[in-house]
Amino acid sequence: MKRKTALILVVICAISIIFQTPLSNHTVQAFSPQVIQQGASGDDVIELQARLKHIGFYNGKIDGVFGWGTYWALRNFQYEFGMKVDGLAGTSTKQKLVKATKYDEQKVKNQMYKSPSQGGNKQKQPAKASTNVPQGYSQNDINLMANAVHGEARGEPYEGQVAVAAVILNRVESATFPNNISGVIFEPRAFTAVADGQIWLTPNETAKKAVLDAMNGWDPSGNATYYFNPDTATSAWIWSRPQIKRIGKHIFAK
Amino acid sequence: MPRWSWIIITVLTIGLVGTSFWGYKEHEDKNAVLIQAENTYQRSFHELTHNMDLLYDKIGTTLAMNSKDSLSPELVDIWRLTSEAMSNVGQLPLTLLPFNKTEEFLSNIGDFTYRTAARDLDKEPLSNEELKTLESLYEQSEDIKDELRTVQHEVLDNNLRWMDVQLALATNDEQEDNTIIDGLKTVEKKVEGYSEGNEDSSLLGTREQEHEFKNIKGNRISEDEALNRSASLFDVKSEKDIDISQSGEGADLPLYNVSYEDDDKNVHLDMSQHGGHPLSMLVNRTVGEPNLSLHEAQEEAEKYLKEQKFKNMTLFRSSQYDSVGVYSFLHEEDSVRMYPDAIEVKVALDNGDILGLTATNYFMNHKKRDLPKPKVTKKDAKAKVNPNVKIQEDFLAVIENDLGKEVLTYEFLGTMGGKTYRIFINALDGKEERIEKLERKEINLAGNF
Numbered sequence: 001m002k003r004k005t006a007l008i009l010v011v012i013c014a015i016s017i018i019f020q021t022p023l024s025n026h027t028v029q030a031f032s033p034q035v036i037q038q039g040a041s042g043d044d045v046i047e048l049q050a051r052l053k054h055i056g057f058y059n060g061k062i063d064g065v066f067g068w069g070t071y072w073a074l075r076n077f078q079y080e081f082g083m084k085v086d087g088l089a090g091t092s093t094k095q096k097l098v099k100a101t102k103y104d105e106q107k108v109k110n111q112m113y114k115s116p117s118q119g120g121n122k123q124k125q126p127a128k129a130s131t132n133v134p135q136g137y138s139q140n141d142i143n144l145m146a147n148a149v150h151g152e153a154r155g156e157p158y159e160g161q162v163a164v165a166a167v168i169l170n171r172v173e174s175a176t177f178p179n180n181i182s183g184v185i186f187e188p189r190a191f192t193a194v195a196d197g198q199i200w201l202t203p204n205e206t207a208k209k210a211v212l213d214a215m216n217g218w219d220p221s222g223n224a225t226y227y228f229n230p231d232t233a234t235s236a237w238i239w240s241r242p243q244i245k246r247i248g249k250h251i252f253a254k
Numbered sequence: 255m256p257r258w259s260w261i262i263i264t265v266l267t268i269g270l271v272g273t274s275f276w277g278y279k280e281h282e283d284k285n286a287v288l289i290q291a292e293n294t295y296q297r298s299f300h301e302l303t304h305n306m307d308l309l310y311d312k313i314g315t316t317l318a319m320n321s322k323d324s325l326s327p328e329l330v331d332i333w334r335l336t337s338e339a340m341s342n343v344g345q346l347p348l349t350l351l352p353f354n355k356t357e358e359f360l361s362n363i364g365d366f367t368y369r370t371a372a373r374d375l376d377k378e379p380l381s382n383e384e385l386k387t388l389e390s391l392y393e394q395s396e397d398i399k400d401e402l403r404t405v406q407h408e409v410l411d412n413n414l415r416w417m418d419v420q421l422a423l424a425t426n427d428e429q430e431d432n433t434i435i436d437g438l439k440t441v442e443k444k445v446e447g448y449s450e451g452n453e454d455s456s457l458l459g460t461r462e463q464e465h466e467f468k469n470i471k472g473n474r475i476s477e478d479e480a481l482n483r484s485a486s487l488f489d490v491k492s493e494k495d496i497d498i499s500q501s502g503e504g505a506d507l508p509l510y511n512v513s514y515e516d517d518d519k520n521v522h523l524d525m526s527q528h529g530g531h532p533l534s535m536l537v538n539r540t541v542g543e544p545n546l547s548l549h550e551a552q553e554e555a556e557k558y559l560k561e562q563k564f565k566n567m568t569l570f571r572s573s574q575y576d577s578v579g580v581y582s583f584l585h586e587e588d589s590v591r592m593y594p595d596a597i598e599v600k601v602a603l604d605n606g607d608i609l610g611l612t613a614t615n616y617f618m619n620h621k622k623r624d625l626p627k628p629k630v631t632k633k634d635a636k637a638k639v640n641p642n643v644k645i646q647e648d649f650l651a652v653i654e655n656d657l658g659k660e661v662l663t664y665e666f667l668g669t670m671g672g673k674t675y676r677i678f679i680n681a682l683d684g685k686e687e688r689i690e691k692l693e694r695k696e697i698n699l700a701g702n703f
Binding site: 032034035036037038039040041042044059060067068069072075088131132134135157158159162175176177178179183187188189212213216217218219220222223224235241242243244245246247252253254 | 295337340341344345346347348354357358361362420423499501502503504505506509511513520522524534536538544547548549550552571572573574575579580582596598600610612614615646669672674690692693
C-alpha cells in the first residue's frame with residue numbers, strides 16, 4: 001500500500017514537472033519573491049534592469065548590479081505609476097513592472113554573457129556583468145592590494161590579512177606616506193614582498209576577501225601604520241615604534 | 255701526448271671561455287639593472303631638492319605679493335609642488351629612516367595652501383595668523399632646502415650612491431659612515447626643531463586627524479568580564495576556548511583583543527577596556543550560496559544593532575559581494591543623519607549570521623550634539639548647487655568638513671549626465687562643503703570575483 005502511494009506521488013510529480021516546464025516558458029518570467037534593494041546583484045537585478053529598460057526608464061547597461069542608475073530609474077517608475085517612491089522593488093512594484101513590460105530572460109542573458117551555449121557546462125564568462133566595489137576604490141586597487149596582502153601575509157590568520165590590508169590603507173591616509181595605494185605598496189623598502197617579488201604571486205580568494213573587508217572599514221590592526229615579523233625583522237628602529245598588538249606572526253605598531 | 259687529451263683540453267678551454275663570457279654577460283646585465291635602479295633614486299632625490307628650491311622661492315613670492323588676484327594661483331602652485339616633492343620622497347628608499355617630519359612638513363604646507371587657495375580670498379583674505387604660519391613655513395622650507403642642497407653637494411662631489419644607502423639601511427650597519435643618511439638625519443632634526451613652536455598656529459586643525467576616542471563611556475571592565483561578554487557575543491558557552499590579550503602602548507585606546515576558533519569559524523574582536531564596547535568584530539568562515547536577499551539580511555543587521563543597543567541607526571548604504579551583504583548605518587537624530595557616527599555590519603547571505611561589525615567611527619564620534627537650526631533655507635541651499643544637477647533626494651546631515659570640524663549641512667543626491675552626485679551645502683552659511691561622485695560598481699574584469 002505504501003509503495004503504491006509513493007508510486008502515485010512520483011507519477012504526479014513527474015507529470016507536474018513535464019507540464020510545468022513548457023508552460024512557464026510561455027508565461028511571463030517573474031521575479032523571485034525577494035525585495036530588491038540598492039547594492040544587490042544577481043538574476044533579479046538583471047530582470048529588473050531589463051524590464052525598466054524595456055519601458056524606457058533605465059538607459060544604462062544591463063549588468064546585474066543594482067547601482068544608482070537603476071535606483072533612479074526605479075524611483076521614476078514608481079513615481080510615474082503613482083506608487084510609493086522608495087527605490088525598493090517590493091511585491092507591488094514588481095507586479096506593476098511585470099504587467100507593464102516584457103522580459104525574455106534567455107535573450108537578455110545571451111547578450112550579457114559570451115556564448116553560454118557553447119562549451120557545454122563550462123562556467124559562464126560574464127562579459128558585461130558588473131561587480132560591486134567599495135566607494136572610492138577600483139577593482140584594480142583591490143587586485144593590487146590582494147597581491148600585496150597575499151605576498152606579505154599568506155598563511156597568516158584571516159584577521160591578520162585584513163590587518164595588513166588595513167595598514168596599507170592607513171598609510172594612504174597618513175601624511176607621512178604616499179597618498180595612493182600603488183605609491184604606498186611600491187615605496188622602496190616598504191614591503192618585503194615587493195622587494196623580493198613575491199607580490200607577483202597569484203593571490204587567492206582569501207586575500208581578496210581580506211582586502212574588501214579592509215576597504216569596507218574593518219581594521220583589526222587598531223589603526224597601525226607599521227607591522228613586522230619579530231623573528232625576521234632586521235631593523236632595530238622598527239622595535240622603537242609603539243606596538244599595538246600581535247596577530248599571528250606579525251606585530252602591528254604605530 | 256695522446257690525441258684524446260688534446261680533445262679534452264680543447265673542450266675544456268671552449269667551456270671555460272664560454273662560462274667566462276656568460277658570467278661577464280650576467281655581470282653586465284646585473285650592473286645595468288643596478289644602475290637603472292640607482293638612476294631612479296638619483297632622479298627622485300635631485301628632483302626633490304629642485305622642488306624644495308622652487309617651493310622656497312614660491313612661498314617667498316607669495317609672501318611678498320599684495321594683489322589677491324594672483325595669490326590663488328600661487329598657492330595652487332605651491333600645493334602642486336608639495337605634492338610632487340612628496341611623491342619624490344616616496345620613491346626614495348627611506349621607509350626605515352625617520353624622515354617623517356619632513357614629510358609631515360610637506361603635507362602641512364600642502365594642506366594649508368590647498369585650504370587657502372580653495373577659499374574665496376576676496377571675501378576672506380589671509381588672516382594675520384595665516385600669514386604668520388606661512389612665514390614660519392617659509393623659514394622651515396629655507397632650512398630644509400639648504401640642508402638638502404648640502405647633501406646633494408656631497409652626493410655629487412663624492413659620487414655617493416643610493417644603493418649604498420639602501421644596503422646600509424637593510425643591514426642596519428651603524429658603524430659605516432654614510433653621508434646621505436647622516437645628511438638626511440640633519441634635515442630631519444632641523445624640522446623637528448620647528449614643530450614645537452608651530453603647535454599653536456592655525457595649522458593644527460589641518461593635521462591628519464588623530465584618532466581619539468573622546469566619547470567612549472563606561473568604567474574599565476576586568477578581563478573576566480570581557481571574556482564573559484565576548485562569549486555571549488560569539489554565542490559560545492565555554493569561555494576556555496577564547497583567547498584574550500591586552501593591547502600595547504601604541505593602541506589608540508586600551509583594548510582587549512579577543513579571538514576564538516572552532517572547526518568552522520574563527521572570530522576576532524576588539525573590545526574597549528572602558529565600558530566593554532565591541533569596536534570591531536570579524537568572523538571568518540566559508541559562506542555558501544546565498545539564500546537570503548540583501549533586503550532580508552538587512553533585517554538581521556538591524557536586529558543585531560538593536561541587540562547591541564545602538565539606537566536610531568538608519569541604513570545609508572548596502573552592497574552585495576557574492577554571498578555577503580555589507581551595510582553601512584548612520585546615527586539619525588531628529589531626521590539629521592550623522593555621518594561621523596557610522597557603523598558597518600556584515601551579514602552572511604546563506605543563513606543570516608552576523609559576520610562582522612565595525613563601530614570605531616561611532617565610538618570615536620558619537621555624542622549628544624546641540625545642533626543649530628539651519629540659517630539657510632532648503633530652497634536657497636538648492637540654488638547653490640550647479641543648476642545642471644537634477645536634485646532627486648535631500649536630507650539634513652552632519653559631516654566633518656576639510657578642517658575636521660562637524661558642520662550641519664543639506665545633503666542633496668542629484669544626477670547629471672547619467673552620473674550620481676552627493677552634494678553637501680552648509681546649512682548655516684551656504685558654503686559648498688563637499689561633493690562626491692557616486693559609482694560603486696565596475697565591469698567585472700576578472701569574471702570570477
